[in-house]
Amino acid sequence: MDWSQGLNLIAKLWRPVVEILVLAVGIYYAFTFLQRTRGWPVVVGFLVLLALTLFTSLLKLQVLSWLLQAFFAFSALAILIIFQPELRRLLAELGNLPMFSTAQEQRENIEVVVQTAERLAEVRIGALLAIEQTVALPQLVESGIPVDCEATPEMLETIFFPNNAIHDGGVLIKGDRITHAACIFPLTPRQDLSKSLGTRHRAGIGLSEESDAIVVIVSEETGAISYAYKGELKKGVALEELRAFLSSLLVPREKPQGLFRQLLLRARHSAHAVSGGINEKLGGK
DSSP states (O other): OOHHHHHHHHHHHHHHHHHHHHHHHHHHHHHHHHTTSTTHHHHHHHHHHHHHHHHHHHHTOHHHHHHHHHHHHTHHHHHHHHTHHHHHHHHHHHTOOOSSSSHHHHHHHHHHHHHHHHHHHHTTOOEEEEEOOSSOGGGTOBSOEEEEEEOOHHHHHHHHSTTSTTOSSEEEEETTEEEEEEEBOOOOOOSSSOTTOOHHHHHHHHHHHHSSOEEEEEOTTTOOEEEEETTEEEOSOOHHHHHHHHHHHHSOOOOOOOHHHHHHHHHHHHHHHHHHHHHHHHHHO
16 A cells, blocks of 8 residues: 555545544533433433334334334424523533623622622521523523612622512622522422422522523521532532632633743843842942
């Protein structure tokens, strides 16, 4: 085999190899994502039916094979209906963009949420704070009252104060603004949760299942602080743990500087140091 034949063989093989790699990564990512959602049992049932279809085809069981093939003819539409929330979250994650313009603004907004949770926890006032990311939350909640004001600990305390007319329900936060208050979040349908979890925690989990929002929960009974994200609830977290979690998701990571840029900055710093030393000596004389 000469070089030209080897190159032709490589040219024919690289496209199928790339397609297989892309499909493998896509399937792995989709399965990993669906394992964290409530639609995973449906995926398992779908795979069982697919295996049963192949089994009936191999054994030439015509009636069962026809019934299963007829079922799979409508499977595409069924997937779109059943997995509509999961597909929305999956596409939102693929196109995930930073919520704030700068890291400093993000940290300031995170401090607002942390300070609010701390103050409400001290006096045991229940609260639900949903931080919107890429999925629009007003479309997922009910009975929300538009507020559109700056998000501050004082304003959030006022909203959740028991005698306030809009204290019941959750608050939507987007950037540095409170967009809605008195929102009714969708409750999670999960049956594996502890019976001790109240409506507030179940609502926080439910909204995190339907969107990519981060939901911070303050318990009215115990004053404990929790957060829900992607259908998972973390109970009884400390303030530093809450701050670290919010920062890991909301604060953009700074891009590492290249070697050339690092050397340039060091050289500039050294030049300034030398210049400063010369000026001090001349000034001393």
